[in-house]
Amino acid sequence: ASAEAQxxxxxxxxxxxxxxxxxxxxxxxxxxxxxxxxxxxxxxIIGMQPEGNWLTRAPSLRRKAxxxxxxxxxxxxxxxxxxxxxxxxxxxxELTEKxxxxxxxxxxxFNYPTLTFADVGxxxxxxxxxxxxNQVPLCRCSYGPYARAMVRICKExxxxxxxxxxxxxxxxxxxxxxRRMVQDAVDRWWWPSxxxxxxxxxxxxxxxxxxxxxxxxHSNDELRQRFVDMTVPxxxxxxxxxxxxxxxxxxxxxxxxxxxPDWSELMQVIKGQGPCNAQxxxxxxxxxxxxAWVREAASAYAAKHGRKGx
Ligand code: 3HC
Numbered sequence: 001a002s003a004e005a006q007x008x009x010x011x012x013x014x015x016x017x018x019x020x021x022x023x024x025x026x027x028x029x030x031x032x033x034x035x036x037x038x039x040x041x042x043x044x045i046i047g048m049q050p051e052g053n054w055l056t057r058a059p060s061l062r063r064k065a066x067x068x069x070x071x072x073x074x075x076x077x078x079x080x081x082x083x084x085x086x087x088x089x090x091x092x093x094e095l096t097e098k099x100x101x102x103x104x105x106x107x108x109x110f111n112y113p114t115l116t117f118a119d120v121g122x123x124x125x126x127x128x129x130x131x132x133x134n135q136v137p138l139c140r141c142s143y144g145p146y147a148r149a150m151v152r153i154c155k156e157x158x159x160x161x162x163x164x165x166x167x168x169x170x171x172x173x174x175x176x177x178x179r180r181m182v183q184d185a186v187d188r189w190w191w192p193s194x195x196x197x198x199x200x201x202x203x204x205x206x207x208x209x210x211x212x213x214x215x216x217x218h219s220n221d222e223l224r225q226r227f228v229d230m231t232v233p234x235x236x237x238x239x240x241x242x243x244x245x246x247x248x249x250x251x252x253x254x255x256x257x258x259x260x261p262d263w264s265e266l267m268q269v270i271k272g273q274g275p276c277n278a279q280x281x282x283x284x285x286x287x288x289x290x291x292a293w294v295r296e297a298a299s300a301y302a303a304k305h306g307r308k309g310x
Contacts (some may be wrong), residue, residue: 013214018144021087029213031144032206034088036215041081042099042106044074046280050114059117066163067120067168073156080149087145100259101287109196109264111274118171118178118266124164126193127229132157133227134197137217165234172239179239186235195266197224203263228256
C-alpha cells in the first residue's frame with residue numbers, strides 16, 4: 001500500500017475516528033478483526049445452548065418468555081457480528097465451517113453445564129455482566145461496523161444482566177433450598193466468569209497490537225478488575241458468598257484484591273477439554289446439517305425470484 005494510505009490509516013486510528021470497510025487497512029489489522037469478531041459471533045450462537053437447556057423446563061411462563069427473548073437476542077447478536085465480519089471479506093458459511101471444524105474458537109464460558117435453573121440467573125448476572133464490561137469499551141473500537149454492532153448489543157446485554165439478577169433476588173427470597181441452589185451456581189460460575197476476560201496481561205499475545213490499533217481499549221486484567229469491583233457489592237446485596245477467600249477491599253488501590261484464577265483450566269477449556277466442548281460443537285454441527293434444507297430453499301427461492309444471493 002502507498003505510504004499515504006498507511007499514514008491515513010494511522011491518523012484515523014490515532015484521532016479516535018473509524019476505519020470503514022472500503023478504507024485501506026493493514027492485512028494484520030483485518031486478520032485480527034476477523035479472528036476476534038468471528039469468535040465473538042460464535043460465542044453468541046454457542047451461548048444459546050447452555051440456556052436453551054432450560055427453555056422447556058422454566059418454572060413459569062414468565063421465566064420461559066424472558067429466557068426465550070434472551071436466547072433470541074443472542075442469535076441476533078451473532079447475526080450482527082457475522083454481518084460485521086463479512087464487511088472484512090469473509091463469508092459466514094466459511095466461519096461456521098471453521099467453528100465446527102475447531103479452527104475457530106468461542107468463549108470458554110459456554111463450555112460449562114447448566115445444572116439447575118439458578119444457573120440461568122447466574123449466567124445473566126455474572127456472564128452477561130462480564131460481557132458488558134468487555135463489550136462497552138468495544139463500542140469505541142476503531143473498526144466502524146464492529147463498534148456500531150456493539151452499541152445495540154450492549155443495550156440488550158444490560159436487559160440480560162438485569163433479568164438474571166432479578167431471578168436470583170427472587171430465589172434468595174425463597175426457601176433455604178432455593179438459596180442453596182443459588183450459592184451452588186455462584187460457586188460453579190464465578191471463576192469461569194473471571195476467565196472470560198482472557199489470560200493475564202503478561203500472557204496475552206494479541207493485546208499489545210490490539211490496543212495499539214484501538215480495537216482493545218483496556219487490557220484483560222483491567223477489565224477483569226472492573227468486573228470484580230462491580231460485582232462484589234452486588235453479591236453482598238444478593239446475600240451470596242463469592243468463592244474466593246483472597247477477596248479483600250484494598251483501600252489504597254480503591255479496588256478489590258482477589259485470588260488468581262486457574263489459568264491451566266482456561267487453557268484446557270480453550271484447547272477443547274472443558275466439561276461441554278464436544279457436546280456444544282456436536283450440537284452446532286447437527287443444527288447446521290439439519291438446517292441445510294432451509295438454506296437451500298432460501299437460495300432456490302432467491303434464484304427463482306432473481307434476488308441477489310441469499
Ligand atoms: N475463551 C476462549 N478463547 C480465549 C478466551 C476465552 N475466554 N480468552 C482468550 N482466548 C484466546 C484468544 O482468542 C487468543 O487466541 P487466538 O489468538 O487464537 O484468537 C488467546 O486465547 C490469547 O488471548 P489474547 O488475550 O491474546 O486474545 P484477545 O486479545 O483476542 O483477547 C478477548 C481475548 C478478551 C476474549 C477478546 O478476544 C475479546 O474482547 N473478544 C470480543 C468479546 C468476546 O468474544 N467475548 C466473549 C464472551 S461471549 C459474549 O459476550 C456473549 C454474551 O451474550 C454473554
